Each structure stands twice: as structure tokens, then as C-alpha cells.
Amino acid sequence: MEINEAGKIVIARPVASRPAFSGFRSFTELLCTTSSPNALSKTAVAAIKPRTVRFKPAGNQNLVEMDSFEAELSGSEDSSASDDILKSKITANVIYKPIAKLVSKTTISVLANLGRDNLACLQKIPEVEAQSNNQGNSPLDLTSESCQNFTSQSEAKGTATQENSRAGKNSVLLTTDGDRPSYDGYNWRKYGQKQVKGSQYPRSYYKCTKPNCPVKKNVERTLDGQIAEIVYKGVHNHPKSRPSKHTSTDGQGHGFASDATSNEMKNPVPSNQPNGRNECYEGRFDNRNDNESSGHSTYPGRVLLSKDLMIDGALNISVSTPDDSFGISEEFEVGSKDLEAEGDEPKSKRRKKEHQSIKEGTRDPQTANPNSADCEVLGDGYRWRKYGQKVVKGNPYPRLALIG
DNA sequence: ATAATTTGACCGTCC
DNA sequence: AGGACGGTCAAATTA
Ligand SMILES: [Zn+2]
Numbered sequence: 001m002e003i004n005e006a007g008k009i010v011i012a013r014p015v016a017s018r019p020a021f022s023g024f025r026s027f028t029e030l031l032c033t034t035s036s037p038n039a040l041s042k043t044a045v046a047a048i049k050p051r052t053v054r055f056k057p058a059g060n061q062n063l064v065e066m067d068s069f070e071a072e073l074s075g076s077e078d079s080s081a082s083d084d085i086l087k088s089k090i091t092a093n094v095i096y097k098p099i100a101k102l103v104s105k106t107t108i109s110v111l112a113n114l115g116r117d118n119l120a121c122l123q124k125i126p127e128v129e130a131q132s133n134n135q136g137n138s139p140l141d142l143t144s145e146s147c148q149n150f151t152s153q154s155e156a157k158g159t160a161t162q163e164n165s166r167a168g169k170n171s172v173l174l175t176t177d178g179d180r181p182s183y184d185g186y187n188w189r190k191y192g193q194k195q196v197k198g199s200q201y202p203r204s205y206y207k208c209t210k211p212n213c214p215v216k217k218n219v220e221r222t223l224d225g226q227i228a229e230i231v232y233k234g235v236h237n238h239p240k241s242r243p244s245k246h247t248s249t250d251g252q253g254h255g256f257a258s259d260a261t262s263n264e265m266k267n268p269v270p271s272n273q274p275n276g277r278n279e280c281y282e283g284r285f286d287n288r289n290d291n292e293s294s295g296h297s298t299y300p301g302r303v304l305l306s307k308d309l310m311i312d313g314a315l316n317i318s319v320s321t322p323d324d325s326f327g328i329s330e331e332f333e334v335g336s337k338d339l340e341a342e343g344d345e346p347k348s349k350r351r352k353k354e355h356q357s358i359k360e361g362t363r364d365p366q367t368a369n370p371n372s373a374d375c376e377v378l379g380d381g382y383r384w385r386k387y388g389q390k391v392v393k394g395n396p397y398p399r400l401a402l403i404g
Numbered sequence: 405a406t407a408a409t410t411t412g413a414c415c416g417t418c419c
Numbered sequence: 420a421g422g423a424c425g426g427t428c429a430a431a432t433t434a
Binding site (some may be wrong): 189191192193194209352 | 407408410411418
């Protein structure tokens with residue numbers, strides 16, 4: 001059961017074993033500059049809520065969607081668990097996001113003002129869950145505007161050290177806050193939360209709000225509100241909603257809350273999906289750094305994502321594709337490897353089913369990316385050109401070097 | 405009034 | 420068979 005921590009913890013740092021490419025940096029830079037992370041923070045509040053009681057009827061649940069696949073894995077770690085990895089990896093994508101979050105303008109301003117007061121920030125930021133204001137726009141804004149701010153911050157921190165980030169303690173900036181969104185282009189509805197055994201943090205369950213979309217994601221957040229891990233399950237059967245600035249976009253119209261996590265949306269994703277489907281297969285985002293936060297700061301992590309995702313942060317990323325699989329995923333690793341996993345987690349339950357589905361759904365990586373030849377569109381919305389590939393020691397899969 | 409979130413209970417799977 | 424867990428449902432609550 002527990003175990004993961006070790007794995008997760010980590011985070012990796014970037015660097016380490018990667019061949020050096022200048023790419024790294026570039027990546028980072030790119031990310032920062034172009035893509036920006038999503039950072040966000042917001043106000044927050046913590047609330048305590050009453051509890052509800054319910055009776056329950058029973059039964060219905062079988063809906064579960066099977067489309068998804070799963071992933072699991074966890075963590076990060078370096079281990080080498082190759083086998084496991086394989087299995088798990090297959091479907092899973094992990095992303096480690098360091099910072100990120102989206103912030104609303106207000107927040108931004110606040111931050112700006114506060115700038116120094118991290119503490120203050122912290123307090124606010126922490127949990128909000130969302131609702132507030134930002135929903136609609138945040139994403140965009142962030143991207144454009146905010147991002148920069150963040151970016152810089154994050155970046156700075158990241159690379160430089162982010163002191164602040166965590167300095168503040170929990171996190172202010174970097175952190176993710178509560179549930180807010182980082183908009184990943186999709187709208188999510190929280191349908192459950194639970195303390196899972198293997199992790200220290202509560203796991204929140206989100207579902208894509210589009211009517212027929214089976215995609216779900218699990219988000220674990222630290223006390224501070226930072227995202228410790230995100231796992232995506234399933235494939236969207238609809239295009240992303242684009243954040244139009246003011247609008248809510250897509251579907252629902254209201255703001256959505258995307259929970260916090262992931263991606264950035266910012267960009268119009270280029271091509272991502274030809275059809276509009278396949279957006280995410282499964283991914284995971286891990287951030288748990290608490291542990292050591294001290295070390296470095298950024299949360300380096302890894303990301304594996306598949307088609308849509310994102311990356312963010314300031315980290316170094318490396319991308320690798322597993323061959324195996326479905327190609328679904330391309331992984332971004334940020335630091336080290338992690339992978340994980342293992343067996344410990346019981347997660348497996350439904351997984352099996354999912355896997356099957358997954359396979360079906362996912363396959364065709366190539367298809368998915370039209371560009372696959374030399375250029376690939378990773379989840380970040382940008383197009384990358386492969387300029388190298390190499391087998392890296394701790395990692396079972398060849399690592400690709402991409403240039404933006 | 406409506407939609408989203410919270411949260412205890414229920415269900416299925418694993419051991 | 421029974422307990423432990425993770426995941427999901429859905430009434431209650433909140434926004
Ligand atoms: Zn969806």
C-alpha cells in the first residue's frame with residue numbers, strides 16, 4: 001500500500017540523465033515563454049462543510065465507463081520497474097506539473113501586489129475550489145497575460161530556484177490551488193473525493209461534463225492545495241472547448257471548473273485532434289513534492305501524457321515514447337523517471353476492463369497524430385520535431401529529443 | 405431556481 | 420466468506 005511515496009516523491013529532477021541537449025532548456029524556455037504554465041492561484045477558502053447524509057438506493061452504477069484506460073502508475077520514482085511500467089505505462093500518462101495553475105486576473109493582481117507576501121497568498125489561495133470567478137476566463141487570460149507573470153515566476157523559480165514558491169510555504173504561487181482550473185480545455189465536474197490509502201492526500205474524482213464523454217480524472221492535492229497527482233482516464237469524444245475568452249465555451253457554458261490541473265490550454269491546439277477525439281488517454285500528473293520541497297523547487301516531474309496534455313512547468317522535459325503501446329502516450333519526463341509502480345496499488349480493479357477498452361480506443365498513435373512523421377504534436381499544443389532518440393539507462397523506452 | 409460541490413454510503417474487485 | 424480499498428452514486432448543501 002503505501003509505497004508510493006517513495007516513488008512519487010520524487011520528482012525528479014531533470015536533469016540527470018539526459019543526454020544533454022540543449023533542448024532541455026529550450027524546452028523549458030519554450031514552455032515558459034510560449035506556453036506558459038498555468039499557474040494559478042486564487043482565493044481561497046477553506047471551508048468546512050457540513051456533512052450530508054444520504055440514504056441510498058442502490059444500484060446503478062454500472063455505468064462506468066469503460067472507455068477509459070487506465071493508468072496507473074504511479075509514481076515517480078525511478079525505479080526501474082520496467083515490467084510494471086510497461087504494463088502500466090502503457091496506458092498511463094503522467095504528468096508532473098510543477099507549478100501550474102491558472103490564475104485569475106484578480107489573483108494575479110493580487111499576487112502582484114502581494115508579491116512579497118507569500119503568506120498572504122497562501123492563505124488565500126488554498127482552497128478554493130473553485131467557484132469563483134475565474135472560471136471562464138482564466139484560462140485564457142492566464143495564458144496570455146497571466147501566464148507571463150507566472151511564467152516568470154515559475155520559471156524563475158524553477159530554474160533559478162524557486163524559492164518563493166515554496167518558500168512561502170506552502171505554496172503559493174506555484175501551487176495549485178484548489179481546484180481551480182487550469183483549464184485544460186475540458187470542463188470537469190467533481191463527483192467524489194476520498195482518502196486513498198496509498199496517498200497522503202485526498203483524491204478527488206472528476207468527470208468530463210460533456211454528456212457522452214467518458215473521461216474522468218483523479219486529482220490528488222496536497223494540503224496546500226498543490227496538486228500531487230493527476231490521472232486521466234479515457235478519451236474525450238469531443239473537441240476541447242476552447243476558451244474563448246469570455247465565454248464559457250463549449251459546452252456548458254457556465255464556467256466550468258476545471259479542476260485544477262492540468263494543462264494549459266491555452267493554445268489553440270493546433271491540431272490536435274483531427275477528429276476531435278482523443279484527447280487524453282490517460283495521464284498522470286504528479287507533483288508531490290512536499291516532501292522535499294526543500295530541495296528544489298520546482299516540481300519537477302514527469303509527465304507522460306498523451307495526447308493532449310500539457311506540460312508545464314518549468315522543467316525539463318524529455319519526451320519519450322514507449323513503443324509499445326499504443327502510442328498513446330508520449331511521455332514527458334521531467335525529471336527522472338518514475339514510473340512506478342507498481343503493484344502495490346490496488347488500483348487495478350477496474351483496470352482490466354479499461355485496458356481493453358483502452359486499447360481499442362487508443363491505438364493508433366499515428367493516426368492520431370497526423371504529423372507523426374517528424375513532427376509530432378504532443379499534448380502541449382505545439383508541434384515538435386524529433387531530432388534524436390536514445391535509449392536511456394533507467395528508462396526502458398527510448399527517449400526522444402524534440403525541438404519545438 | 406439552477407448548477408456544482410460535498411461527502412457518506414454503496415458497489416465491485418482483490419486478497 | 421469476509422475485510423480492505425478504490426471508485427462511484429446521489430442526497431444534501433452551497434454558490
Ligand atoms: Zn470530454
